[in-house]
Amino acid sequence: MSGVEADWNAITAAARVWDGAADGLDGAWRRLHGTTGSPMAPDVVAAFETFREAWVDEVKDVATTAQAHAESLDDAAATYSAVDDAAYQRIRSLMPWSYRDSTIDPDGGPPPMPTPSPGPSPSPPPPSDSAPATPQPSPGPSPTPSPSPTGGD
Amino acid sequence: MTRWARIVAGVVTLGVLSGCGGPGDDGGVSREQASQRSEEIRTEAADLFPKLATSMSAVSFTGSGTARWKICGMPPSPNGAEYVAELTVDQANTGVSERLAAVKELLDGQGWTLDEETSGTVTSSKQDTTLTARVAGGGAYLTLSSGCVDLSGDLIDELTDPGRRDDLGLTPPS
Amino acid sequence: MALVRVSQPDPLRTTSAAAASATTGVRATGESVSDAQESLASQGTPASWTGDASEAAENEFTALSARLDAASAAFVRAVTVLDAFDDTLQTLSSRRIDLVERVSELNGRIDTYDADVAASDKDDATAQEALVQRSANLEREATALQADVDAWNRDQESAEQTVVSGLQGVDTVAEGQSAASAPNRADAAALADQLQQKVDSGDPEAVADWWSGLSPEQVAALVMHSPQLVGNAGGVPSEVRDEANRTSMLSDIDYLTQRRDDGQLSDLERQQLMNAEDARDTLDDYQDRIDPETGENQAFLLVYRPDAFDGDGGVAMSLGNPDTADDVTSFVPGLTSEATSLSGNVESMDRLMQLADGKNGDRSVAAITWIDYDAPSSGEGLTDDPWDFLQVAGQGKATDGGERFADFVAGMRASDQGPDAHFTAIGHSYGSTTVSHAATDNDLQVDDMVLIGSPGTGSAETATDLMPEGHLFVGSADYDPVTLLGSPAIGALGHDPAQADFGAHRFEVDPGSYRVQDLLENHSSYFNEGSTSLDAMADVVAGQTPDQVDGRTLGSYQTLDTLVVGSSVVSGGEQIWNGVEWTGGQVADAAGWTWDKAKDAGSWLNPFD
Numbered sequence: 002m003s004g005v006e007a008d009w010n011a012i013t014a015a016a017r018v019w020d021g022a023a024d025g026l027d028g029a030w031r032r033l034h035g036t037t038g039s040p041m042a043p044d045v046v047a048a049f050e051t052f053r054e055a056w057v058d059e060v061k062d063v064a065t066t067a068q069a070h071a072e073s074l075d076d077a078a079a080t081y082s083a084v085d086d087a088a089y090q091r092i093r094s095l096m097p098w099s100y101r102d103s104t105i106d107p108d109g110g111p112p113p114m115p116t117p118s119p120g121p122s123p124s125p126p127p128p129s130d131s132a133p134a135t136p137q138p139s140p141g142p143s144p145t146p147s148p149s150p151t152g153g154d
Numbered sequence: 155m156t157r158w159a160r161i162v163a164g165v166v167t168l169g170v171l172s173g174c175g176g177p178g179d180d181g182g183v184s185r186e187q188a189s190q191r192s193e194e195i196r197t198e199a200a201d202l203f204p205k206l207a208t209s210m211s212a213v214s215f216t217g218s219g220t221a222r223w224k225i226c227g228m229p230p231s232p233n234g235a236e237y238v239a240e241l242t243v244d245q246a247n248t249g250v251s252e253r254l255a256a257v258k259e260l261l262d263g264q265g266w267t268l269d270e271e272t273s274g275t276v277t278s279s280k281q282d283t284t285l286t287a288r289v290a291g292g293g294a295y296l297t298l299s300s301g302c303v304d305l306s307g308d309l310i311d312e313l314t315d316p317g318r319r320d321d322l323g324l325t326p327p328s
Numbered sequence: 329m330a331l332v333r334v335s336q337p338d339p340l341r342t343t344s345a346a347a348a349s350a351t352t353g354v355r356a357t358g359e360s361v362s363d364a365q366e367s368l369a370s371q372g373t374p375a376s377w378t379g380d381a382s383e384a385a386e387n388e389f390t391a392l393s394a395r396l397d398a399a400s401a402a403f404v405r406a407v408t409v410l411d412a413f414d415d416t417l418q419t420l421s422s423r424r425i426d427l428v429e430r431v432s433e434l435n436g437r438i439d440t441y442d443a444d445v446a447a448s449d450k451d452d453a454t455a456q457e458a459l460v461q462r463s464a465n466l467e468r469e470a471t472a473l474q475a476d477v478d479a480w481n482r483d484q485e486s487a488e489q490t491v492v493s494g495l496q497g498v499d500t501v502a503e504g505q506s507a508a509s510a511p512n513r514a515d516a517a518a519l520a521d522q523l524q525q526k527v528d529s530g531d532p533e534a535v536a537d538w539w540s541g542l543s544p545e546q547v548a549a550l551v552m553h554s555p556q557l558v559g560n561a562g563g564v565p566s567e568v569r570d571e572a573n574r575t576s577m578l579s580d581i582d583y584l585t586q587r588r589d590d591g592q593l594s595d596l597e598r599q600q601l602m603n604a605e606d607a608r609d610t611l612d613d614y615q616d617r618i619d620p621e622t623g624e625n626q627a628f629l630l631v632y633r634p635d636a637f638d639g640d641g642g643v644a645m646s647l648g649n650p651d652t653a654d655d656v657t658s659f660v661p662g663l664t665s666e667a668t669s670l671s672g673n674v675e676s677m678d679r680l681m682q683l684a685d686g687k688n689g690d691r692s693v694a695a696i697t698w699i700d701y702d703a704p705s706s707g708e709g710l711t712d713d714p715w716d717f718l719q720v721a722g723q724g725k726a727t728d729g730g731e732r733f734a735d736f737v738a739g740m741r742a743s744d745q746g747p748d749a750h751f752t753a754i755g756h757s758y759g760s761t762t763v764s765h766a767a768t769d770n771d772l773q774v775d776d777m778v779l780i781g782s783p784g785t786g787s788a789e790t791a792t793d794l795m796p797e798g799h800l801f802v803g804s805a806d807y808d809p810v811t812l813l814g815s816p817a818i819g820a821l822g823h824d825p826a827q828a829d830f831g832a833h834r835f836e837v838d839p840g841s842y843r844v845q846d847l848l849e850n851h852s853s854y855f856n857e858g859s860t861s862l863d864a865m866a867d868v869v870a871g872q873t874p875d876q877v878d879g880r881t882l883g884s885y886q887t888l889d890t891l892v893v894g895s896s897v898v899s900g901g902e903q904i905w906n907g908v909e910w911t912g913g914q915v916a917d918a919a920g921w922t923w924d925k926a927k928d929a930g931s932w933l934n935p936f937d
Contacts, residue, residue: 015371018367018368018371018389021364021367022364022367022368022392024583024586024587024590025360025361025363025364025367025583025586026360026361026364026396027586028360028579028582028583028585028586029357029360029361029364029579029582030357031582032353032356032357032360032578032579032582033353033354033357035353036350036353036354036357037350037353038350039346040342040343040346041341041342041346041347041350042341042342042488043341044488044489044492045341045342045413045488045491045492045495047492048491048492048495048496048499049350049495051495051496051499052402052406052495052496052498052499055499055500055501056357056399056402056403056499056504059395059399059501059504060357060361060396060399063364063392063395063396063399066388066392067364067368067392070388094386094387094388095388097371097372097387097389098371098372098373098374098384098387098389098390101383101386101387213339214339214340214343216343216345216615216616216618217615217616220616222613224675224678225672225675225676226856226857227676227852227853227855227856227857228661228672228673228676228756228852228854228855229661229669229672229673229676229852230663230669230672230852231848231849231851231852232672232852233849233852233853233856240616241616242616242617242618244343244618244623245339245340245424246428247336247428247432248428248432249428249429249432249433250429252432272686273686273689273690275686288620290620290621291425291619291620291621291622292421292424292425292428292620292621292623293620295617295620302857314671314672314675315609316606316609316610316612316613316670316671317605317608317609317610317612317613319613
């Protein structure tokens with residue numbers, strides 16, 4: 002075991018990557034679906050529509066799968082304390098590659114919700130979170146930012 | 155305040171001092187009248203464009219013809235708007251000179267007055283409406299215009315919003 | 329002796345515009361898919377990993393990004409064949425036009441022959457002999473021409489078969505996978521890096537040169553991968569910039585609409601979406617404008633940067649292809665309204681273009697509307713955005729804008745095909761100060777310059793600081809208050825180029841309305857239909873010289889303070905006695921009352937404080 006542990010942050014970050022991809026792909030298959038072949042020559046329209054439908058189906062399938070992966074990870078994050086090793090094995094393939102040998106960090110739950118404190122708390126404060134550095138996910142598909150005057154993407 | 159901002163403020167204030175309200179932005183033709191005029195143009199186009207297409211043995215159109223309001227003058231203070239119906243014939247089974255002759259003959263027969271003809275573009279008018287036919291290449295670009303109508307600034311903005319247009323629903327002669 | 333007429337070629341069953349439209353849809357899809365693919369791949373197995381492939385495939389980021397990669401590869405192939413189809417259609421269109429002319433002409437001569445036969449004297453042996461000879465010649469010609477027509481018909485079928493088989497080659501997932509793993513597959517990311525470097529070096533000729541060496545598949549892959557880079561790069565062919573920018577525009581609309589429906593739009597994104605939809609709607613308004621020879625759509629989106637300038641956006645659109653047109657003009661507006669400044673300006677330029685086209689004989693025209701700088705905006709009314717208005721008094725935005733405009737023109741020069749186009753820059757209002765800075769601070773590669781409604785020419789003191797003698801044209805309405813900011817003494821934005829001693833060629837402009845409430849409208853009168861100013865600008869664009877009128881000299885025009893007060897008096901006079909006829913003397917009495925009020929207010933009206 003490499004000792005890599007996944008915590009709540011890592012799981013939700015991965016979910017956001019899946020989410021972003023699903024959104025972009027959703028727009029993509031709809032765009033393709035709405036691209037008409039007419040008014041082109043009938044043979045060309047037919048070939049175009051066959052091409053179009055094949056890839057609408059495939060992109061839609063990937064979009065749906067990505068969305069499902071986002072939800073699986075979000076579910077795991079929501080029920081973090083109940084996720085045991087076995088449950089984690091099932092979602093580990095949805096995590097980034099660097100987590101392929103990871104286990105779930107038992108203490109890596111979500112940060113505590115802030116509670117209104119009427120007075121000094123009788124119980125000691127919870128231990129500080131010491132999760133390993135979370136690899137930053139890329140922000141997902143978005144319109145690329147405006148380039149500088151000399152261009153950029 | 156910058157000098158320019160002061161000038162502007164001064165102009166406005168002076169206007170108020172001397173009781174300037176002015177016809178300003180409420181001038182011109184009403185929405186209903188504008189709408190009527192656009193209806194007239196669409197009706198005329200629906201009649202004339204197919205005849206012109208047939209006269210030149212048109213084979214296909216780029217679309218089905220559209221009509222929309224366009225500004226007269228320039229932003230940010232256009233001085234009016236005109237309603238223009240357009241049709242592009244992209245293929246015809248006649249040569250350029252044959253097409254041009256056919257167009258002129260048809261317009262003449264329909265009571266249009268030829269105003270100008272320069273390098274393949276024929277401009278004709280009938281009352282306040284102008285027809286231009288640019289004959290070139292494989293087809294012709296036809297426009298029928300109401301001429302510039304004096305409308306309030308707000309109405310111009312609304313009517314000339316990009317993407318706002320009417321479909322003429324025309325099909326090539328069979 | 330009956331001769332058979334030649335049949336016209338089949339109709340062209342697909343137009344360039346139709347093919348281009350379908351291709352754009354595939355490209356926009358491809359861009360979104362490519363973005364998602366990169367996003368997922370960045371969390372998947374790195375390319376450098378040399379372990380067990382099945383272990384890699386267990387990771388869902390790896391597996392799904394691979395599926396998207398197959399889709400991307402399929403889209404690149406599809407776009408490549410559709411683009412080639414579009415090019416072929418344009419050639420077929422030109423050829424068809426030529427054939428139609430020849431067929432009509434020959435059939436006409438056959439008709440004449442038939443008429444001559446019917447009218448001929450059957451007993452005149454010489455005449456009959458001549459007719460037989462004519463018949464033989466006509467038949468030979470008709471056979472040859474029919475063969476040409478038949479060849480065209482076959483060429484159209486062949487073109488259709490080519491694109492059909494191309495699409496059939498990538499219409500399954502397995503075929504996409506093959507395309508993705510093809511050894512000669514274009515490396516879009518690497519190409520994008522190369523292009524970025526060339527763009528950063530600021531040499532559009534180098535970009536044009538590099539671009540000409542790309543294969544069609546490389547072009548397709550690069551446009552799909554980095555449309556915003558390609559679409560805004562000077563030196564890239566205008567047709568390609570347009571394809572790339574439409575791709576970005578549509579995929580932006582797809583993505584941002586999704587986010588809007590999810591309630592997740594930020595302010596900047598909301599403006600981006602507005603800019604994208606505005607560009608799309610304006611393009612759609614010109615969807616029926618085609619090149620009469622090739623059938624290609626004639627609206628070109630040359631610049632598309634929807635989030636530039638804090639969301640105001642940068643955009644440029646041409647009617648007519650500037651790479652192939654003989655006379656090209658680029659217009660830089662000044663004060664603009666926040667919404668839809670693109671479409672109104674494009675409409676004005678359309679009017680100018682058509683007028684110029686009528687003046688320049690067989691030469692072709694392209695008219696560009698360029699709004700890719702941080703123009704001051706007037707918002708809802710004069711008092712909105714006061715900070716933006718204060719900018720009018722400063723030259724910062726004009727200086728920056730001037731550099732950007734000069735770069736844009738350099739890009740257009742680099743992508744220009746064939747002999748150099750005759751290029752005219754037109755600047756209005758603050759845009760004229762911007763164009764002036766483009767000329768004085770940078771190398772602005774234009775042949776003629778027109779400044780209309782100019783508040784000042786930046787740092788230029790005489791016409792030859794901007795253009796060689798005889799190539800600077802100025803239009804300033806005497807009752808346009810903005811043109812009086814720089815006169816008689818230098819103003820915050822520079823000198824008034826309508827002054828006689830500035831040395832420009834001034835053309836006639838209607839002075840405009842003398843009522844104070846109309847003064848600012850005089851500033852937007854230069855494109856009025858039937859106006860001398862519109863006609864003069866068309867002359868310049870067409871490479872002709874408009875009539876010249878005297879420049880401003882002391883005493884020959886009203887300076888700003890005089891104009892403002894005088895027009896207020898006139899308006900006041902009209903208002904107070906509206907609808908009643910009065911003699912000049914009585915008007916003067918009433919005017920006197922208003923004049924006194926004006927003098928009291930005059931101290932803080934003085935523009936030269």
